[in-house]
Each structure stands twice: as structure tokens, then as C-alpha cells.
Amino acid sequence: SEEKSLNFIEELIENDLSSGKTKTLVTRFPPEPNGYLHIGHAKAICLNFGLTQKYGGYTNLRFDDTNPITEKTEYVNSQQEDIHWLGFEWKNELYASDYFDQLHGFAVKLIEKGLAYVDHSTAEEIAEQKGTPTEPGKESAYRSRSIAENLALFASMKNGEFEDGVCTLRAKIDLSSSNMLMRDPIIYRIKHAHHHRTGNAWCIYPMYDFAHGQSDSIENITHSICTLEYVSHRELYDWFIEKLDIFPSKQYEFARLNLTYTVMSKRKLMQLVNENLVSGWDDPRMPTISGLRRRGYTPESIKEFCERIGIAKRENLIELSLLEFCIREDLNKRATRVMAVLDPIKLVITNYPAGKEEILIGENNPEAEDKGGTREIPFSNELWIEREDFMEEPAKKWFRLAPGATVRLKHAYIVKCEDFKKDENGNVTEIQCTYIPESKSGEDTSGINVKGTIHWVSAKHAQTAEVRLYDRLFTVESPDSEEGDFKDYLNSESMEVIKQAYIEPYLINAEQGVGYQFIRKGYFCVDKDSKPGQLVFNRTVSLKEAWKP
């Protein structure tokens, strides 16, 4: 990555550091605890923490918890867990709600400077007063209230003397500004609501724009990085800092991550959870960090993905297949190769003694430097193989089993198909083969050349497991931009459950958080629903590569 050119944020930070404008780089990741974090947040996390890892300084975790209605401690906890899991450490754990006193003080200061007023206009009247982008707004009848009157009314707001919505505190800026946000924005509203941390201490709450920049400033954040939707908020961000004469944090914007075949807003993801369209925030089909973790994604693969997509100044849509490419690459290096049969059919070796058992040795990972060691694989005369590996009437270039055809059993012997059985419906129920004793893998003296290798599990030694296969959650690339409700585009076939797959005995001790390659079938991991004797595996990703770098 030394070779990589700097992104625009790194460039401006390098300038600020070399000019001495910035002494210590301080960034923050500021989630609102109103849901679980998703892969878009991972991009912001990697960016903010990555910058201070690269340039020194530190990153704060600040919960942007100024909206009492939507925030919960469950979300605070899950967000912390996800950031830690990605491998990042914050310097300070902070809450915007801890600044409620200071923010209130800032509001009083603005009133004292004649730069804020209590407005008894209704929400509709305020909207009306704002005008449109092409015509200037109109002053509220309450705009000329005296400083003393405003201080008294704001105190009454704070003391709970008004019902919700009776009045607001507005900044007195410029009703003819071309930036609609500068047309006397609301900075405090009345909300008699319980807050997850401050309880019932407050009945007025600051608006996002009045809380975010000032929180940055209180923490001496030097570079406050956010997504492009906030470009128009920057003027207001700077105005508050200037008028309050506080530490000059600066806001910079980058393009948010959008990913194909999914949605990426906590509000929408919450609908999927609440309407039971998925099993929870950590459903393996969800683009949440907890969903990806449960699906078998590694922190390294997510960080690699964020690195590859880079930091842009323009909105774009990233292919889901790039994320899949990153996990495939990572698991290719670390996953133990094992054998599992998902759609079993019996294969009987007629010339292998019925009571005989043999232990074969399998290499765990030919892609790993140390080959990942080896494991023992039991072999006997009755095996499970994949139904799709046999064709009664083989197609051209069919190198797997068919009447009279030979194939290698992975880590074992070459077998030849001699016969097969069918039931009354014409379904193949059993395949009969002979094996070539001198063709054992690693010591093959048979001189026979076969083109196909198939996987198998010894029937006597096989364990059963539930296997869950996943597909994309939505049927269209961009459910957000389709007509109607985004939920209309859910993929009804996004999950396939195989109740009884056969796995080799090595997998009995498979652990959560470890990736396995079921050879020819994809990468899999143990699901949290798994219990001893009732194993459940998730397919993380198939082996096929749809996306080329």
C-alpha cells in the first residue's frame, strides 16, 4: 500500500500536518445508537480509525444520541462489539448526551448574542417561512423578541412549562440564504421523552446540526469526516463554531458506500427485522456487520473490501461480488478443506470388504504455506456422494460418474461405475462401483488416468448437519431506486435449508468463527444456532468467482 496514491482526505491531512495547522490528528466515529452497524459504517470506521493508525493521533467513539425516541442501550453495545471485532480501539468512549449541559450553555450564549430566538410558530408555519430555494423566506413574527424575553422563554422550555411542539429555539441567521439550512434553522425542540442515558432530566433536545459540530469541537476533533449528504450542513457547522468562538473542527465529506442487491439504512434494515422478513439484525443475509460475521466474513476481508473501494467524492454503487471476492480470497488462505455431501446418494464399492475400515490422510489446505497440516479421513465400502456427480446418460465432456466411467474419490481411490439401482419412480437410489486397489492417492501405481475427482463421506462414519445456503437478499441491484416499497423486491429464495447433509467426522469439533472449505461447494462456517450433535453450517460464499479484479 506504500505504492498506492493518497486519497483526497489523506492528502489534506498530510498538508495540515506538514503546515503545522494540525498538531495531533483527532477523528471520531459518530454512530447514532438507533440500530446495528452495517457495511457502510464499516467503511467510515476503517476510514476514521485507519487515518489515525497511519498518521498518529487518535479516534474517539462518540454515540450521537441526541434523539431520545429511537436510541437504545442494546444498540450501543452491539455497535461497540462490531467496532472491536473489526479490530479497532477507540481512545475515548463518549456520548453527545454527556454534552447536554454544554450544548444548552451554547444555546444560551447564542441568545445572549442576539443570534437565537424562541419561536412559537407551528411546524407548518416554519416550513412556510423558509420559502423555496428560488425565493427568499419570510421572518417569523417572533424573530424580533428581546434577548431577555428569549432567555426567559428558553428557560421555560427547559423547565418543562410547555408541551411538545409549542415552540422551538431557532438560530437567527439569514432567511434569504441560498442554503436553506441557513434560513433560521431550529436548534432545540421540546420533547417530553425518556432518554436512554439522561432519563427524564431533559425535555428539550438539540437538533443534529446543533449537536454534531459542537460535540466535535468539545472533543478537539481536527477532521470531522462524514458522508456527502452533509455538504450543505457545512456552512451551518462553521457558523456555530465561529459565533460560539470554540475549537475550530472542520468537516470533510466523502461518498457513502452503496452496495448492489441490498439496502443500507438502519431504518430500512429495522423494518426487515420488525416485520420478521429476516431472523434478526444478525441474519446472515443482512449487510450488517453482525450479519456478515455470522455469515462467516472475517474482519480482514471487510477491511480489504473497504481498502479496495477507496474514498471517493462522488456517489457510486459497488458490486456485491467485490465483497464476495474479498472473503473468498481471505478464506482461500485460511480455510481447512473438508468433505461434505449436501445432496447425498449412496455409492457402494462392491470389491471392498464390507467390514473393512481404512484411515486416509488428507492435506488440510494446499493454499497455505504450511499446507495447514493433515487430518484423518475414514474410508469404507459405503459412501455418500453428491447426487449431481452421477449421470445415467452422460453429457459430452462429462468427467464424473456415469455407467462404465471412472473417477477419483478425493484423497482415496479411483472407482469405476459398474451398475446403479432405481426406485419405482425412476430415481437413482444407489451406485455400484469397483475400486482399483493400487490407485490410492499419493501412492498410485495403477497407471490409470482419470479426469474427474469427486468428494465423498464414508456412510458409516458420516455425521449429519443442517446446512443453510444463501443468495442475495433482493432481486434487483438497487432496491432503493425502484418504484414502490423496497420490500417488494425481496428475494423469496434468499435462503435454502438442507436439513440433512453428511459431513466428515473431523467437523464434529468445528468451532464458530472458523472458516471451512467444503470442497467443490464453497466456504462455510458454524452458525450460532449450532449445538453439539445438531450442527448448523452457513455457506459464507460459493467457490465460483463472478467478479474479476
Ligand code: ATP
Ligand atoms: P443510517 O441511515 O444507515 O442509519 P446514518 O448516517 O444515519 O446511516 P449514523 O449512525 O449516523 O448512520 O452513521 C455513523 C457514521 O457512519 C456517520 O459518520 C455516517 O456518515 C457513516 N455512514 C453511515 N452510512 C454510511 C455508508 N453507507 N457509507 C459510508 N459511511 C456511512
Ligand code: MG
Ligand atoms: Mg446520522
Ligand code: MG
Ligand atoms: Mg440514520
